[in-house]
Amino acid sequence: MSRISSYFFWVPNTITAMNLVCGSMAVFFGIDGELGWASVFILAAALFDFMDGFSARLLKAYSNIGKELDSLADLVSFGLAPATIVFTLMEYTLFGKNQPIQDIDTGYANWVTLLSALVIPVAGAFRLAKFNTDDRQTEQFLGMPIPANALFFASLGLIFELGTNQALAPVILNKYVLLASVFICSFLMVSEIPMFSLKFKNLKLKDNAVRFLFLAVVFVLTATLRLYAFPLIIVWYVLLSVVTAISTKK
Numbered sequence: 240m241s242r243i244s245s246y247f248f249w250v251p252n253t254i255t256a257m258n259l260v261c262g263s264m265a266v267f268f269g270i271d272g273e274l275g276w277a278s279v280f281i282l283a284a285a286l287f288d289f290m291d292g293f294s295a296r297l298l299k300a301y302s303n304i305g306k307e308l309d310s311l312a313d314l315v316s317f318g319l320a321p322a323t324i325v326f327t328l329m330e331y332t333l334f335g336k337n338q339p340i341q342d343i344d345t346g347y348a349n350w351v352t353l354l355s356a357l358v359i360p361v362a363g364a365f366r367l368a369k370f371n372t373d374d375r376q377t378e379q380f381l382g383m384p385i386p387a388n389a390l391f392f393a394s395l396g397l398i399f400e401l402g403t404n405q406a407l408a409p410v411i412l413n414k415y416v417l418l419a420s421v422f423i424c425s426f427l428m429v430s431e432i433p434m435f436s437l438k439f440k441n442l443k444l445k446d447n448a449v450r451f452l453f454l455a456v457v458f459v460l461t462a463t464l465r466l467y468a469f470p471l472i473i474v475w476y477v478l479l480s481v482v483t484a485i486s487t488k489k
Contacts, residue, residue, distance in 0.1 A: 258313070265316065288313065314364055316389065326353060328412065362428045379435055
């Protein structure tokens, strides 16, 4: 670390701490059944997660503590927080209401369904540990980044709270849809599937064709579907990554 950078090491770490604060707030709101606010705080955590990396590169203020702090914050914000959203959605699906966990009186099968949400932070922890120890992920990701996982479930929370399309409620509040989402996202996080990074090193089309295509479709989806575009954006990211990986191998 250079002498100038040593004066600013606290900047990215402070931003990372704000990521953790937002993730913790998301957990509080998620448990309390306020899925809209939980989702908003996950989105805020994702913004801080982007900003801490950007500020670290800008100031060249890298540190081992910062790297570890970032992973710990991400596990809360993008692992545990979305799990609380899934747990609460499962409660609404099974019982029609959100309630304190000690008041839940149900059978073994329903408890297994509810606690399946814990697969998300477990898979997220493996994802982060793998990323921190894997030097193959400098240009691309191997497996779905944990923020993408969180943004998918946050989008379900936002649609549940703010969406006006009543036809989608039975889709979101369906235990099989939720279970499939949990296990598919968790599998994608720990998989070896190559997924492109959104970091631009330059603005040349030939070097960033996949990124520009992704952003163009994101713009169209957001302009036409608005709130309902968010989960589709994550699905589009995964599909485009898979197609890109297959075409590259050929």
